[in-house]
Amino acid sequence: MMKKKDLQRFAERLKEDKNRVLNHLVDKNKTEELQLSTDDLPDEVDLAQSELVQSIALRLKDRERLLLQKIEIALSKIESGTFGICDLCEEAIEPKRLEARPVAELCIRCKENQEMEEKIYA
Secondary structure (H helix, E strand, O other): OOOHHHHHHHHHHHHHHHHHHHHHHHHHHHHHHOOOOHHHOOOHHHHHHHHHHHHHHHHHHHHHHHHHHHHHHHHHHHHHOOOOEOOOOOOEOOHHHHHHOOOOOOOHHHHHHHHHHHHHHO
16 A cells, blocks of 8 residues: 555646646647638648648647546546556556556556557557
């Protein structure tokens, strides 16, 4: 079981990460509001570039949305006392792994197994 002090530290870090992601999304939305609409673009090259930029922006927003969900899950696990426990094998997740990725839901062994399965079936 993790010490209360460590749990508080992780909770603070996760909340900071959440605020950073939310602020980044807000800043991005403000920037996108200033961009030209596709009707204002004079030629096909400009239109294609604009569509590419929009596609990349949507993928980044989706990643950030997923990260926010993982942060919320990690915060709820801190509240419930299950933070730092692997979702699959229910063993403790190594502290170094949590330091590197506080939203980690799997221990290294289970994550490696998951990635191997994804390679096989991909």
